[in-house]
Amino acid sequence: MRLVVARCSVDYVGRLTAHLPSAVRLLMVKADGSVLVHSDGGSYKPLNWMSPPCWLIEEPGRWVVQNKAGEQLQIALEEVLTDVRHEFGVDPGLTKDGVESHLQVLLAEHVATLGHGWSLVRREFPTPIGPVDLMCRDADGRSVAVEIKRRGEIDGVEQLTRYLELLNRDPLLAPVQGIFAAQQIKPQARTLAEDRGIRCVVLDYDILRGLDSGEFRLF
Incomplete structure (x- = not known):
């Protein structure tokens, strides 16, 4: 340089x-x-x-x-x-903390955060148009597809809606419910999700990492 x-x-x-x-x-x-x-x-x-x-x-x-x-x-x-x-040498690149992949790993490890008695079926569960982040089962054994974003916007809700439409065609999975999980969810996205019967969950990254001794705050 x-x-x-x-x-x-x-x-x-x-x-x-x-x-x-x-x-x-x-x-x-x-x-x-x-x-x-x-x-x-x-x-x-x-x-x-x-x-x-x-x-x-x-x-x-x-x-x-x-x-x-x-x-x-x-x-x-x-x-x-x-x-x-100045000789800089080889730059190792930027390591981002709190990206969607990190949230996915943490939520998969703490899937009970979404509900008592919940279990993880698979991360990156395949659909014909791409994988949904998490496929889970609730305490009653019902299928729940979880889409995770850092910032929840309308596009993310639309994405999860398309996944749910395809997943519900599979008689071995149906009925499949949806959860839209993000660190922040915009009001318009929340309104659209709730109108489509999709539950919204706000994630606290530090709590998922065990850096806060309080209870998980899910809204």
Whole structure:
């Protein structure tokens, strides 16, 4: 990674033209060849950039970044304040906590959270249009399909509705009830689910992990 802080102006020449007047900016050159122009604001989004494959041509007081299509990022360097390089090595990538797969594993391990005497039949229970997250049986032995989301929205309810329609065609499973489980459920999704006879369950991720000694809060 090369980081250059410089007073510069920037012109993009390609399918359209764009101009950044003279100002102090951060020029970022990554190992993959991409070049990004940042200001001290605007969060993570660069003011302009060139994505790889591209190459950087350095001339006195001027950078030209060009790609295979002939588009150019032309940077006029008026004053270079800092120019440093850092070797980052291989990045291990982002590990997300609390994603749907984690919730599925935890709820499968604590399926009694959904009701006393409940049991897990299978995770990723197959249907012709894809697997439903959990297939369970309640205390009376009835089939219950559980769809799990981090954030419960209407699309998730529609997805579970399609699963239930197909699962209820199987005489060995029918009647199959549905549970829509999420860390947050939007009011519109809750209304639609309840209108279709689907029970909504709000999951507390920390409690499922055993980080809270209180009772599970299911709403």
